[in-house]
Amino acid sequence: MSGLVxxxxxxEGPQTxxxxxxxxxxxxVVMMIALAYPLFSDGYTVGNTVYFFVWVFxxxxxxxxxxxxxxxxxxxxxxxxxxxxGYGILTLNFGSAYxxxxxxxxxxxxxxxxxxxxxxxxxxxxRIAGVFLGIVTLAVTxxxxxxxxxxxxxxxxxxxxxxxxxxxxxxxxxLTIPWPGEPIVLFADVGxxxxxxxxxxxxxxALRILMNSSFGNVIVAIRENPERAEMLGYDVRKYxxxxxxxxxxxAGISGVLYTAWGQYITPSSMGMTAAALPLIWVxxxxxxxxxxxxxxxxxxxxxxxxxxxxxxxxxxxxxxVLLVLTVLIAPNGLVLGTMNWLGRLAARLSQRAG
Amino acid sequence: MSLLExxxxxxxxxxxxxxxxxDLTLEAGEIHCLIGPNGAGKSTLFRLILGEHHPGxxxxxxxxxxxxxxxxxxxxxxxxxxKFQVPGVFKGLSVRQNLEIALQSRHRGRELEAEIDRLLVxxxxxxxxxxxxxxxxxxxxxxxxxxxxISLKPSLLLLDxxxxxxxxxxxxxxxxMVQRLNAGGMTVLAIEHDMAFVRQVAQRVTVLHLGQxxxxxxxxxxxxxERVAAIYLGxxxx
Ligand SMILES: Nc1ncnc2c1ncn2[C@@H]1O[C@H](COP(=O)(O)OP(=O)(O)OP(=O)(O)O)[C@@H](O)[C@H]1O
Ligand SMILES: [Mg+2]
Numbered sequence: 001m002s003g004l005v006x007x008x009x010x011x012e013g014p015q016t017x018x019x020x021x022x023x024x025x026x027x028x029v030v031m032m033i034a035l036a037y038p039l040f041s042d043g044y045t046v047g048n049t050v051y052f053f054v055w056v057f058x059x060x061x062x063x064x065x066x067x068x069x070x071x072x073x074x075x076x077x078x079x080x081x082x083x084x085x086g087y088g089i090l091t092l093n094f095g096s097a098y099x100x101x102x103x104x105x106x107x108x109x110x111x112x113x114x115x116x117x118x119x120x121x122x123x124x125x126x127r128i129a130g131v132f133l134g135i136v137t138l139a140v141t142x143x144x145x146x147x148x149x150x151x152x153x154x155x156x157x158x159x160x161x162x163x164x165x166x167x168x169x170x171x172x173x174x175l176t177i178p179w180p181g182e183p184i185v186l187f188a189d190v191g192x193x194x195x196x197x198x199x200x201x202x203x204x205x206a207l208r209i210l211m212n213s214s215f216g217n218v219i220v221a222i223r224e225n226p227e228r229a230e231m232l233g234y235d236v237r238k239y240x241x242x243x244x245x246x247x248x249x250x251a252g253i254s255g256v257l258y259t260a261w262g263q264y265i266t267p268s269s270m271g272m273t274a275a276a277l278p279l280i281w282v283x284x285x286x287x288x289x290x291x292x293x294x295x296x297x298x299x300x301x302x303x304x305x306x307x308x309x310x311x312x313x314x315x316x317x318x319x320x321v322l323l324v325l326t327v328l329i330a331p332n333g334l335v336l337g338t339m340n341w342l343g344r345l346a347a348r349l350s351q352r353a354g
Numbered sequence: 355m356s357l358l359e360x361x362x363x364x365x366x367x368x369x370x371x372x373x374x375x376x377d378l379t380l381e382a383g384e385i386h387c388l389i390g391p392n393g394a395g396k397s398t399l400f401r402l403i404l405g406e407h408h409p410g411x412x413x414x415x416x417x418x419x420x421x422x423x424x425x426x427x428x429x430x431x432x433x434x435x436x437k438f439q440v441p442g443v444f445k446g447l448s449v450r451q452n453l454e455i456a457l458q459s460r461h462r463g464r465e466l467e468a469e470i471d472r473l474l475v476x477x478x479x480x481x482x483x484x485x486x487x488x489x490x491x492x493x494x495x496x497x498x499x500x501x502x503x504i505s506l507k508p509s510l511l512l513l514d515x516x517x518x519x520x521x522x523x524x525x526x527x528x529x530x531m532v533q534r535l536n537a538g539g540m541t542v543l544a545i546e547h548d549m550a551f552v553r554q555v556a557q558r559v560t561v562l563h564l565g566q567x568x569x570x571x572x573x574x575x576x577x578x579x580e581r582v583a584a585i586y587l588g589x590x591x592x
Pocket of ligand 2: 396397398439514
C-alpha cells in the first residue's frame, strides 16, 4: 500500500498538472473507456484512432525539449523520418519472423537517438541556442527530406529495400508479436490499438516520473535561467543533450508506429508542413505540461480530420486561427489554461465549503 | 594557504581594458569587500573567477589548483558559489522549487524537504514559498538567490551587491548573516556600494578603479585614503 502511495507521489509534482485522488480517478475512468472503446467501434474507426495516438509521441518529444527544456526544435520530424525509414529498411530486409519487427522498432528508435546524440553534441556543446537551434534543426529535417526525395533510381537501395525517392517506401510488414503457434500481426485496427495505447500510457507515466524527478527540476531550471543553473553546478549542455536524445527517441517511436500503421513512409513526412504541425498541436495544448500536450494533440488532430471532410484548405485555415487564438487568449496553451482555471475553481469551491 | 589567487588577470571587451593585470589574494576564512566606482570592472572580475568570461591572459587559482581552463559548473563543484548583481532566480518556478533545485544535489527525500523548510525560515520566505519567484520584491529575490548560493555550502561565496534594494535594517541583517556564515568557515568576497555594509563586515577591502587594483587595506585605511576619496568624488562630479 505504501509502495503504491509512493509510486503515485513520484508521478506528481510542480512540473505536471493533475494530482490527488480526483485526478487519478478521472485518469482511471479515461483508461477504462479507452480499453473498452474497440468493443463498441468498427475496425476502421479504431485504426483511425491509432493514427491519432501515433502522433502523440512526437508531440510529447516537443513538449519535453521545448515546453520543459526551453529549446525550440523545429526538426523533430527528422528523427521521425530516420526511425520510420529505419524500420522500413530493416523489416524489408529481414522480414517479420521471430519477432524481428519488435527488434526493428527498438533498433530504428536507437538509430534516431544516436543521430540526435551526434547533432545535439554539435549544437549544445557548440552553444547553439535560441532561434539558431530552431534554424539548424529545421535545416536538418528539410535536408533529409530533399535527400530522400531524390532517391528514386534503382541505385538507391539498402539491401533489398528500395528507397523510391518521392514516392517513399511501402509494403513493410506491420508489427508482429511472436506467439507459439500463430504470431500475432498487429494490423492497423484493434491489435495495434492496444499495443500503441499501452506504449502511450507507459511513456506518459514514465515522463511524468522523469519530469518530477531531480532531473526534471534541472531541465526546467535551464529553461528559466541557464546561467543560474550552471552556477548551481549543473553541466547545462549535458542535461540539454540528454533531453534532446530522449525527445528524438520519442519522435522516433512516432515514426516507426506511423510506418508500421500505414505500411509506408515518404520524404514529405520530414517536410515543412509535417515539421510545423506538431508545433501547433503542442502550442495549442500547452507545451509545458504532459497531460495538456496529450489532450491538446488528440483534440486538434480529431478536429483537423473532421474539418478535412469539408476540404483540407478549411482545416489548415482552422489550424492557423487556432494558433492565433492560443497566442492571444492563452499563450501557455488552451488545454493547460483550462486545466489551471478548473484547478483554481476547485480550490476556491473547496475553500468556501471548508 | 590562500583560498583564491588571481594572477595578472587581463580582460578586454573590444578596445575596453576591463580588468588590467589584476592581482588579488584571498585568505581562507576572511570577509573581503571589493569596492569601486560604477564600471570599474568588479562584476567582470567575478565572471572571470567563475569562468563565465575567459581572461586574455592571467590565471585563477582556487585552493591551490589552477582553474583558469575549467568550465563554470566544474568550478562551482570545487566550492565556489555566487549571487549575481541582477538576481538570477528561476522566475517561473515557485520559491520552494528554486531552493529545491539548489539543494537537491546534496540532499534527498525527507532530508531534502526538511532542509528546504529550514532555509525558508532562515531567509524569512516561508509564507512566500508557493509563490513564483518572479513575483517577489527585489529584496526578497536577493535573499532567495543568496539562499540558493549558500545551499551549495561553498568554501568561497561571491556576493555581487547583495544589499541593493534593501532597507538599512535589511542590509544590517544581511551583514549579520554574512558574518554568521563566515563564522561557520565560509570565505566571502562581496562587491558592495553600501559603505555601512562594508564597514559592518569587511576585514579587508580592495578598491578597483578602471580595471586596476587601486588600493587595498582595512576599511579604516581605505576611508582615510585621499586618493580613494578622489576617485569617488570624481565620479560624483561627473
Ligand atoms: N559583456 C560585455 N561586453 C562589453 N562590455 C562589457 C561587458 N560587460 C561589461 N562591460 C563593460 O565593462 C565595464 C566594467 O563592467 P562591470 O560590470 O564589470 O562593472 P562594475 O564594476 O561591476 O560596475 P557596477 O558597479 O555598475 O556594477 C563597463 O564599462 C561595462 O560597460
Ligand atoms: Mg557590477
